[in-house]
Amino acid sequence: MAPSSSLLRRLLRGSTPVSSSSAASSILRATFCSSSSSAPSPTESPLYSVFVDDAEVSNVPPLTTPKLFISGLSRLTTDENLKNAFAPFGQLLEAKVITDRISGRSKGFGFVRYATLEEAENARQEMNAKFLDGWVIFVDPAKPRQQKPAPHPDTDSSHTGFTTNKTVGCFGF
DNA sequence: GTTGAGCGTT
Numbered sequence: 060m061a062p063s064s065s066l067l068r069r070l071l072r073g074s075t076p077v078s079s080s081s082a083a084s085s086i087l088r089a090t091f092c093s094s095s096s097s098a099p100s101p102t103e104s105p106l107y108s109v110f111v112d113d114a115e116v117s118n119v120p121p122l123t124t125p126k127l128f129i130s131g132l133s134r135l136t137t138d139e140n141l142k143n144a145f146a147p148f149g150q151l152l153e154a155k156v157i158t159d160r161i162s163g164r165s166k167g168f169g170f171v172r173y174a175t176l177e178e179a180e181n182a183r184q185e186m187n188a189k190f191l192d193g194w195v196i197f198v199d200p201a202k203p204r205q206q207k208p209a210p211h212p213d214t215d216s217s218h219t220g221f222t223t224n225k226t227v228g229c230f231g232f
Numbered sequence: 233g234t235t236g237a238g239c240g241t242t
Binding site: 168169 | 236237238239241
């Protein structure tokens with residue numbers, strides 16, 4: 060539900076937004092102090108090296124969508140600012156800050172869509188927890204606005220409904 | 233006339 064960015068967001072909340080960008084960025088960078096001191100010797104069994112550390116889900120492995128959800132935007136930030144901030148990271152197919160049509164002002168978050176996942180990953184790792192317009196922005200994979208129609212077009216309730224239970228009672232014996 | 237949770241208009 061809530062990505063790890065939420066924790067940082069809460070911690071960053073209540074602090075003076077823009078005072079010293081240099082000092083704040085240092086603190087943010089210190090958070091990512093990960094030192095993998097595991098040196099797998101060739102003589103050792105690689106079996107144990109496989110399960111190194113499943114520390115957090117907030118890893119940086121692969122993105123699943125070129126669409127990024129930018130949160131933590133300043134209310135002064137607009138589409139152009141967001142585009143300018145994510146432009147040099149790849150070809151932006153879409154960069155828009157969501158604004159309420161009622162109030163007509165930014166909701167504080169936006170979306171950026173890159174051409175490829177690589178650009179999205181790059182921009183994400185490069186722009187995650189960075190300063191934009193005096194506020195720390197968080198970039199995370201955006202959820203599909205329009206859910207996929209039917210990858211599983213099961214018009215059930217019409218078939219016999221025989222659920223073939225593949226649960227073989229063979230657990231090693 | 234700003235201080236903060238969250239996923240957008242076509």
